[in-house]
Amino acid sequence: MSLPYREWNSYTLFFSAEYSQAYLKKCYRKLNIDQPDLKSFENCYPFMYYLEHGKLYYDQAEKSPLAIQPIMLFYGLVHLIKACILTVAPDYPETTSVLAHGVSTRKRKKQQYSFTEDEVKFQKNGLFSLMSEKMFHMKQLEGEKATMGEILDLIPEMSGIILELKGKQIFQPVAKIEAKYSLPKSVLDQFHMTENRFKEFYQAKSAIPISFLPEDPQRIYFEANLSEVAEPIPLKYNLEDQHYSFPLNKGELYLFPELLLHYLLLYNLGMIARYETEWWSELIKMMPNEDYPLIQTFLHSTVKKGPYLIYQYLMNK
Template sequence: MLHGYRGLESFSFFFSAEYAQTFLQKRYEKLGCPSPEQRSYENCYPFLYYLEHGNVYYTQAARAPIILQPILLFYGLVHLAKACILTEDPFYPETTAVLAHGVSSRKRKKQQFQFFQDEVKFQKNGLFPHLSDKLFHMKQDEGDKTSMEALLRMIPELETLFWQLEGQTNFMPLPEKDGGCFVSQKALDFYHMTESRFREYFLAQSGISLEEMKNGMARLSETPNPYIPGQQTFLKFDYYQKRFVMPLKKSHRSQFPELMAHYLLLYNLSMIARYETEWWGEAVKMMPNRDYPFIQSFLKITQEKSPFLIFCHLTAGLK
């Protein structure tokens, strides 16, 4: 699945009302939904149109100038995310409360505003908390905040840029050998833990156990997956390098889903592109600081990575 993904083309098998209805019915039966056949018929075309519209937004974003990309990519992700929600919530949208974005940003930016320091605040209702709950079984605290820098550090494909511009790294790769993944003994130094304590921590953070260290490496008991229903993990999949990585530091957001990080970054960038046109125009044309290379790189990454993460959710459990 990881190596067979072919971008937006991989969604093509969903574009059959007959298949989509059967697909949703099986999902609803697993959820214990009453009248799964009826619900799947009612949700079949909304599911198809969410995927189709999302596909169109991403396709247009790839052709658009960078000043428009955040808006197109955000709404592309919103539509794909709604298709995912329909696989977990047969009655979506049950109320108008779930239709809002579910997150807010500072409308007027301060002087000398820098994107890295900007923040978004989580709201009680809306797509963001609903998506977090239905896809990842995680509750977000109303009023909680996170910075753009913290979110960018959750994107493993930005690792090279962080090293080049900041002299810092955020992740440790998990080497692959003989069909398995391994963790280097160096992780014990980064986490300041004994081997036994680290093995406990790794299991709690990933749901995967570690074998004992041999020759400076510990083998994972199973191969990680970018998305496992109902399981939270601190492991991330580097889409460019085609390998899994783990964060170098402990954090209360270590298990924060990467898809949600893409959502929050695109939300804020789309708001800036729409309402902070002077700052956005200068950032794109003048490139005054580190904001631009990180924003440009992220927009390129998310065009490919966020549909991939959606695809991993939709195909989880499929044979």
């Protein structure tokens, strides 16, 4: 990406029908979609309106009290995601089934409820499955579940608060020296792997080619073009600290794009804010446990990170 990211100012170029139409036409031609000229003409205004509407929700979320912030942020992200889907599925929405959220939550326990232990279940139809398939080429997620704790452990901006609250290191920052990157060899203990096994593991999981440099007593050095893709999985970009980090929790969601993780968290928080008013209000007013600082930290982060992830996706197409 040639221009540095400047938050919402970076989106300004999309608020031109001429530019957006040319952008969509380029996307459709790359995918060999029929009638790219006609499709891009038809979709340039819906594309712009999705982005504009999303921005309005995020703007309002920043000004809103915490009690309704998750609702604003969820619908803001939904509109930005719909703009992304238009770049790969010009006929969206083809059916009403894709308009559902695509995930569901279990009935909430009234006693001893813990947000980190709460879970969401992936559905066959809806925005989550459509986004997973069309944007990230992931299939057969139906029936899978994820807990909020598992998801929070894969958000790099959560690493500081989780270390303070739980004493658990969830990410290892990646050091950069010129064109080289490195990790301390202490990551080998986290993964219970030898150095060679870890290198094989990283190369097998990486979304981009990784080449390792000669061995060093203290660190594992590698070269990679991290700007090749929107997200060089498994690495995640810590927007607050401005560096890449390596996730240390090798669970089921390890290779999930971060955009999906933000969607799942905001979906559940939005449902809680709307339908679990008593628990939600008590959490905000009484702050009884670790749930409050974790949720507040995530909401503070996702206000900036959601639009960043969307922009990275759009510009790396």
